[in-house]
Amino acid sequence: xxxxxxxxxxxxxxxxxxxxxxxxxxxxxxxxxxxxxxxxxxxxxxxxxxxxxxxxxxxxxxxxxxxxxxxxxxxxxxxxxxxxxxxxxxxxxxxxxxxxxxxxxxxxxxxxxxxxxxxxxxxxxxxxxxxxxxxxxxxxxxxxxxxxxxxxxxxxxxxxxxxxxxxxxxxxxxxxxxxxxxxxxxxxxxxxxxxxxxxxxxxxxxxxxxxxxxxxxxxxxxxxxxxxxxxxxxxxxxxxxxxxxxxxxxxxxxxxxxxxxxxxxxxxxxxxxxxxxxxxxxxxxxxxxxxxxxxxxxxxxxxxxxxxxxxxxxxxxxx
Amino acid sequence: xxxxxxxxxxxxxxxxxxxxxxxxxxxxxxxxxxxxxxxxxxxxxxxxxxxxxxxxxxxxxxxxxxxxxxxxxxxxxxxxxxxxxxxxxxxxxxxxxxxxxxxxxxxxxxxxxxxxxxxxxxxxxxxxxxxxxxxxxxxxxxxxxxxxxxxxxxxxxxxxxxxxxxxxxxxxxxxxxxxxxxxxxxxxxxxxxxxxxxxxxxxxxxxxxxxxxxxxxxxxxxxxxxxxxxxxxxxxxxxxxxxxxxxxxxxxxxxxxxxxxxxxxxxxxxxxxxxxxxxxxxxxxxxxxxxxxxxxxxxxxxxxxxxxxxxxxxxxxxxxxxxxxxxxxxxxxxxxxxxxxxxxx
Numbered sequence: 001x002x003x004x005x006x007x008x009x010x011x012x013x014x015x016x017x018x019x020x021x022x023x024x025x026x027x028x029x030x031x032x033x034x035x036x037x038x039x040x041x042x043x044x045x046x047x048x049x050x051x052x053x054x055x056x057x058x059x060x061x062x063x064x065x066x067x068x069x070x071x072x073x074x075x076x077x078x079x080x081x082x083x084x085x086x087x088x089x090x091x092x093x094x095x096x097x098x099x100x101x102x103x104x105x106x107x108x109x110x111x112x113x114x115x116x117x118x119x120x121x122x123x124x125x126x127x128x129x130x131x132x133x134x135x136x137x138x139x140x141x142x143x144x145x146x147x148x149x150x151x152x153x154x155x156x157x158x159x160x161x162x163x164x165x166x167x168x169x170x171x172x173x174x175x176x177x178x179x180x181x182x183x184x185x186x187x188x189x190x191x192x193x194x195x196x197x198x199x200x201x202x203x204x205x206x207x208x209x210x211x212x213x214x215x216x217x218x219x220x221x222x223x224x225x226x227x228x229x230x231x232x233x234x235x236x237x238x239x240x241x242x243x244x245x246x247x248x249x250x251x252x253x254x255x256x257x258x259x260x261x262x263x264x265x266x267x268x269x270x271x272x273x274x275x276x277x278x279x280x281x282x283x284x285x286x287x288x289x290x291x292x293x294x295x296x297x298x299x300x301x302x303x304x305x306x307x308x309x310x311x312x313x314x315x316x317x318x319x
Numbered sequence: 320x321x322x323x324x325x326x327x328x329x330x331x332x333x334x335x336x337x338x339x340x341x342x343x344x345x346x347x348x349x350x351x352x353x354x355x356x357x358x359x360x361x362x363x364x365x366x367x368x369x370x371x372x373x374x375x376x377x378x379x380x381x382x383x384x385x386x387x388x389x390x391x392x393x394x395x396x397x398x399x400x401x402x403x404x405x406x407x408x409x410x411x412x413x414x415x416x417x418x419x420x421x422x423x424x425x426x427x428x429x430x431x432x433x434x435x436x437x438x439x440x441x442x443x444x445x446x447x448x449x450x451x452x453x454x455x456x457x458x459x460x461x462x463x464x465x466x467x468x469x470x471x472x473x474x475x476x477x478x479x480x481x482x483x484x485x486x487x488x489x490x491x492x493x494x495x496x497x498x499x500x501x502x503x504x505x506x507x508x509x510x511x512x513x514x515x516x517x518x519x520x521x522x523x524x525x526x527x528x529x530x531x532x533x534x535x536x537x538x539x540x541x542x543x544x545x546x547x548x549x550x551x552x553x554x555x556x557x558x559x560x561x562x563x564x565x566x567x568x569x570x571x572x573x574x575x576x577x578x579x580x581x582x583x584x585x586x587x588x589x590x591x592x593x594x595x596x597x598x599x600x601x602x603x604x605x606x607x608x609x610x611x612x613x614x615x616x617x618x619x620x621x622x623x624x625x626x627x628x629x630x631x632x633x634x635x636x637x638x639x640x641x642x643x644x645x646x647x648x649x650x651x652x653x654x655x656x657x658x659x660x661x662x663x664x
Contacts, residue, residue: 060402094435101433110401111433115425121390122426125398125406132351132380132404139398152390152421159391163383316436317469319493 005278011053011210012273012284015045015266017291018069021078022241024295025068025085029245033303034085038099041069043240046265047172048073050213051140051233054221060108060126061140062119066239067102067112070142075107082298088305095308096316116177117150119143120169124156127165127230138224140168145234146177148191154198157232161198166224168217171234172207178243179251195232207235208263211272238263327521331506335479335522336369336445339486340407342526344377347405350490351381353392354409358382366411367447367505389415393422393444397495400442401430405490412457413446413499416465427495428470441493443486449501449550449601450649455637458645460549460601462499463608466578472496472531473579475548477504479520481576484529492531501549501601516553534582536589540571543659544589546612547599548574551631551650555599558655568663578608586612587620594625595662599650604632626662631655 002010022040029038041048044066052061052073063070071081076092084091085099092104093111103111110126113119119141126139147153148171160167171191175182183189195202201223205216213235220231238260242249249257273279279287330338344350352358357365358379364371374382385392389410396408410416416423427440450458466473472494476482482500489496504518537552538559547555552574559570571589575581590596596616598609609630616628631650639645 091435093433093437096435097433103434105434105437110438111430113426115421118421118426121394121422122398122401123394124391125395125400125404126402127398128353128383128395129399129402129404132399152394155386155388155391156394158386159388159395162386316432316434318472319431319439319441 007053008211008269008273009279011049011214012266012269013287013291014049014073015210015269016288017078017294018045018049018072019266020288020291021072021081021295022068024299026241028299035087036099037245038085039066039244040241041066041239043260043264044172044174044207044237045069046210046213047170047207047235047237048142050210051142051170051217053214054217055108055138055140057108059138059140059221060110061142062110062123062126063103063112063142064116064119064144065100065112065114066144067100070112071102071104071109074109076102076104076109078294078298079301080104083302083305086302086305087307088302089308090301090305117143117147117152120147120150120152120156123167123169124160124163124165127160127167128163130166131163136225138166138168138221140170142170142172144177145171145173145175145182145191146180148194149185157195157200157230158198160230161200164227164229166227167230168220168224169230169232170217171232172237173234174237174239176239176243176252179247181251190234192232192234200230200232202232202234204234204236207237208265208268210265210269326524328524329519330479330522331519332476332479332482332500333367333369333505335483336486336500337371337373339483340370341373341376343487343490344381349403350405350407351383352407352409353383353385353395355385355387355392355411357409358384365409367502369505389418390422393419394426396442396444397422397427397430397440400427400440400495401438405441407443407445407490410444410446413448413461414456414459416444416446416461423465423471423495423497424468428468431494432470439493440495442495443489444495444497446497446499447502448499449503450633450638450645451502452640452642452645454640458638460499460633462497462578463602463606465497466608466611470495471579472577474498474531474577475575476500477549477552477574478518479506480522481529481535481574483522484527485531485576488528488531496531503550516550518553529576532577532580532582534573534575534577534585536571536585537574538570538572540569540593542569542593543571543595543597543662544586544593545570545572545597545599545655545659546575546586547572549601551599551601551655554650554652555655558652558659561656562659566660568659570659581612583615583619587616590616590620591623594623596624597629597631597655597658597662599631599655601633601649603635604630605635607632626664629658629662631658
């Protein structure tokens with residue numbers, strides 16, 4: 001049994017991994033090494049890391065168009081994730097998925113679903129399979145507050161409720177759907193409040209506090225495993241970066257951004273670790289260096305990996 | 320009963336489908352049913368009675384009645400299939416498939432490719448098609464939308480024997496399969512509406528499968544190849560009988576059974592003998608699957624053609640309600656006959 005202190009240090013390490021991975025990816029993208037577009041996760045690390053720390057390897061998650069953090073938190077290897085961003089054969093989806101479809105069945109992550117709300121119905125099927133097999137597995141659906149205005153949100157939540165499915169719906173409310181502020185598209189500020197309409201327990205948690213997220217997720221996962229049905233967990237958070245690659249963020253103020261950056265989930269846990277004496281400066285410096293080495297190794301791996309063979313492009317459509 | 324031979328008996332399409340489902344549920348614990356009004360006690364066993372009685376044997380855990388939530392039905396089927404279950408999902412009317420296009424087209428069809436071949440979604444979605452004086456939103460034949468989607472398989476069943484054998488193959492297939500059935504062919508009612516059609520057939524007592532992706536020649540002939548599905552198949556067969564008697568024209572009538580993947584081998588072999596092709600479907604004309612068959616036939620068989628390729632399809636309008644208007648829209652025997660005579664001029 002790992003000590004709680006070791007668990008907390010792991011949370012810190014994984015959040016740093018996500019942050020540094022994203023920062024490196026951003027540069028690689030600007031340098032033209034990574035094709036397409038990227039939707040990045042800086043600022044929201046506490047949500048993916050806190051929730052996934054409450055899951056076992058055999059539990060599953062669905063993700064969104066912003067999946068890099070979910071993937072690393074659920075255990076997709078940085079090498080396989082980075083190689084996928086490069087579109088390489090060694091990527092977790094063999095270069096067929098890309099940034100918006102990161103996933104790895106071996107660690108319990110579907111290829112991320114980049115249709116807003118797409119995972120909210122599919123996750124019920126994961127839960128249904130687990131329930132029918134009595135396998136004690138749990139399925140988690142990550143989605144943004146924007147998805148709460150999709151029909152799929154409502155159909156998925158209601159169906160999971162009436163079937164008492166072992167599902168946790170995790171809303172990452174980062175206040176903006178692309179450029180559109182949440183208060184422009186919902187008269188009710190709380191996403192969690194919508195759970196009540198379906199007889200589901202809805203909770204709001206500080207999504208900038210990984211320990212609070214973890215605690216709420218542990219409770220929700222325990223309820224799901226016990227056959228008590230779904231929970232809607234709304235994590236209030238903020239993306240420190242634009243929606244996607246070329247977003248200049250003209251729709252929100254720099255003051256608002258700087259207020260949220262005061263609540264940086266990594267800085268917050270770092271202060272707690274130092275205050276409590278569970279870690280010291282030099283230890284955290286070492287941790288950062290180790291994380292960066294892992295990321296550089298992943299970049300080197302991705303660069304050196306072969307492209308997929310165009311002759312095999314038809315091979316994965318049908319079994 | 321006089322037609323029955325040893326080891327077979329006559330079943331309607333609904334009975335054959337029910338029997339196929341029950342056999343697969345007995346054979347494989349991972350098969351389950353999900354849909355609206357399919358197992359409700361005192362209910363009607365699905366919109367067309369296909370599931371009647373199945374809860375007696377399989378109970379309510381494997382026959383899951385859902386809210387009226389087509390996206391949830393399809394999404395649950397996709398998710399469960401990705402986890403290795405074999406759901407048979409039910410749409411009461413194929414028109415409702417448009418409610419869950421994301422789940423079918425973006426999720427079910429693409430998960431295998433997006434995962435680099437690491438996952439598959441072995442689900443079956445059954446959906447009734449066809450114009451039956453229910454108007455524009457309960458009368459479409461939307462199979463062509465799905466025949467356009469790489470990653471899906473699309474099956475059209477027309478009689479009891481093929482319905483059972485194809486459904487069983489669809490359930491065992493590791494890919495997502497949509498099975499389209501025509502409302503006038505279930506056999507429970509509406510036979511008069513269907514012009515006296517009898518889609519029942521001799522079905523073996525013993526287990527059998529009909530492979531996906533293989534067409535069947537329903538009537539051999541030498542002068543014209545007719546490719547048709549569902550009710551249009553029966554109307555084409557009736558036209559073939561008429562023209563053989565009245566004009567000595569021998570039509571070869573082919574039921575493709577699977578639209579995706581399409582068995583072009585069987586169709587081209589026929590076309591190369593007859594030199595004439597008429598395609599008949601109740602899906603609308605523009606962009607219908609007949610257009611794909613025609614384009615491929617032109618590509619592969621043009622120099623063996625004796626006449627232009629003809630398509631007889633529903634007119635490009637929403638299906639109207641008034642019976643007289645509906646009959647003006649769907650491919651009738653008169654229109655099929657005119658098309659065959661035209662290519663035989």
